[in-house]
Amino acid sequence: MEGSCSSDELSKISLRPLGLSDIDDFMVWATDKKVTRFCTWEPYTSKEDGIKFIKEQGMITVEANSAMFWGSRYWGQGIGTRAVKMVADTIFKEWTHLERLEALVDVDNVASQRVLEKAGFQREGILRKYVVLKGRTCDRVMFSLLSTDHCLS
Structure with missing residues (x-):
């Protein structure tokens, strides 16, 4: 597949906090209508708004409303699957008392x-009529991963 990542490239994926130095990369996906289609917010139009978001929100968080995004040019390359596995591994390793992760899509x-x-x-x-997204009521699919289902890599 043209433009896809090799397994060597996928092994180089790392997770880290989103910082102000990431603003240019942030703006690539935050301004992309394909990426923001399923988001509660519209595409960003200014770097200043992006900087404010990074300062106030950060990005991948483990709480009731977590999110993970990347630019559409990286879709279909296995990056998302690898990132989700890495996040799940980290969560189950660091919070051994947790039994369940949930994802709504x-x-x-x-x-x-x-x-x-x-x-x-x-x-x-x-979950029918679960959320209002950009003025319309939307259904969400509930997914879960249990600590007993998960093999740490």
């Missing part, structure tokens, strides 16, 4: 659903 976001499935998450069902 827009019912129309088939690619993200597939990423979760490849990362070992189980599809549990559809």
Whole structure:
């Protein structure tokens, strides 16, 4: 597949906090309408708004509303699956008392659903009329990964 990452490149993926030095990379995906289609927010239009977001929000967090995004030019290369596996590994290693991770995905976001499935998450069902997204009520698909299901890499 043209433009896909090799397994060597995928092994070089690392997770780290989003910082102000990442603003140019942040703006690549935060201004991309394909990326923000399933987000609660519209594409960013200014670097100043991006900087404010980074300062106030950060990015990948482990709490009730976590999120992970990357530019559409990187879709379909295995990066998402690898990143989700890395996050799950880290969570289960650092918080050994946790038994369950959950992920909610827009019912129309088939690619993200597939990423979760490849990362070992189980599809549990559809939460009907779960969230209002950009003025319309949307269904979400619930996925879970249990610590007993998960093999740490």
